[in-house]
Amino acid sequence: MADSTRVSEKEIERRETFIRAGHRARHLADPFTWSYPLKGASAMLGISLASVYLQNRWNKKPYYYAIVPRLLLIGAATAAGYAAGALRERHYQTRDAVIEHYMKLHPEDFDHFNDRSGRSFSQVLLPWYPRRTQYTRYD
Template sequence: MAASTRVGEQEIERRESYIRAGHRERHIIDPFTWSYPVKGAGAMFGISLASLYLQNRWNKKPYYYAIVPRLLLIGAASAIGYAAGALRERHYQTRDAVIEHYIQLHPEDFDHFNDRNGRSFSQVLLPWYPRRTQYTKYD
């Protein structure tokens, strides 16, 4: 491989840390940078707000019809969405911890991941043997 295609270890670590969830800089406008609990609460808030608006339109009621109980329902739905997002985030953290612990216990199984560059595609990809009908032998 050419030396210009090789990337340094620091750049690889920077890219890997940027891709992982929770490591990017948070922006209010970009929901892809929000944490899972905030995404869940925002999604449930939007869905419940839209459903209540559509229910009012269907029943030909004004937007302020039964507003206090409906605001309580929106708050409860947002809390459920926040809890679901927190549960999802906990699940992913536990999964990552289990995988990293397994890698620490069995490093010999993961040596091939350490050589990030320097191998040709023939060493990385498995060979492919086409099996076509015109090549079959009939006895």
């Protein structure tokens, strides 16, 4: 490939660390930088509060109607969301560890990933031979 299309090792490392989960700086205004347990807890909290509000509006009850049991249910739903996020984070960590271990055991299967400058499309794509129905004779 031409040198103008190649990317430096430093830029590739920056891109890789930017897209991996947990490598970006956390910002309160950007939920994409939150951890999975925080995302799960905040989603369940938002859904629970919205459902309580809509149920009160539908039944024409004041906001403080049955507030103690509802707060307990909201807390339980938020805890369940946090637990689901923690399970998801653990699943992804385990998956990444298994993949990295396999890559260390079988490095010959992953040699083509080391060529970061890329390959031409002729090396990547398989040839395509159209077989149309109107052409019945194959020479």
